[in-house]
Amino acid sequence: MQYDFLNEVTHQWYDPLYKFAYSLARNPDDALDLTQNAFHKLATKGQNLREKSKVKSWLFSVVHREFIDQYRRRQRYPNTPLEFAPEPRTSENASPGRGLDRQRAIQTLAQMEEKFRAPLTLFYLEQFSYREIAEVLGIPIGTVMSRLRRAKNHLRKELEETDQSTPNKTITFPSHG
Numbered sequence: 001m002q003y004d005f006l007n008e009v010t011h012q013w014y015d016p017l018y019k020f021a022y023s024l025a026r027n028p029d030d031a032l033d034l035t036q037n038a039f040h041k042l043a044t045k046g047q048n049l050r051e052k053s054k055v056k057s058w059l060f061s062v063v064h065r066e067f068i069d070q071y072r073r074r075q076r077y078p079n080t081p082l083e084f085a086p087e088p089r090t091s092e093n094a095s096p097g098r099g100l101d102r103q104r105a106i107q108t109l110a111q112m113e114e115k116f117r118a119p120l121t122l123f124y125l126e127q128f129s130y131r132e133i134a135e136v137l138g139i140p141i142g143t144v145m146s147r148l149r150r151a152k153n154h155l156r157k158e159l160e161e162t163d164q165s166t167p168n169k170t171i172t173f174p175s176h177g
Helices: 003-025 028-048 052-076 102-111 114-125 130-137 141-162
Strands: none
Touching: 003 028, 003 052, 028 052, 052 141, 102 114, 102 141, 114 130, 114 141, 130 141
């Protein structure tokens, strides 16, 4: 796709497209993702656009379809975004990441299905953002968040079951910005 055309379209339609996405998603982060996904598709698949004069309707259609897809996924696989999840309890002397048996955690991680192990590894060990994980794995950000939640819950459950000496032990996960 021609750089000049893409640049012109982005300048002309970015704000209106973002406003539309925000009116659908009612969340600035989701609206930003929807908008950026639309322009990414234009950059990668826009050469298939037969009439460049229809770029506006094409972009808005992409945002709408993406929103509907995300809505359906969230209905099927509800989750709590990590930033809204309650902070885990820690003991007074515990520091993040120190409250678990590292060897057992590594063993449990190694036994997880790849679709859960990969996002957990990328997020906590490689410090990847949700967006970077989504790009690496070729899955939507919502799926990344859902898989991280499920992987953490599985890891927490496995480690709590193997640690009978302290039944109320809370497993902490280090956080990063």
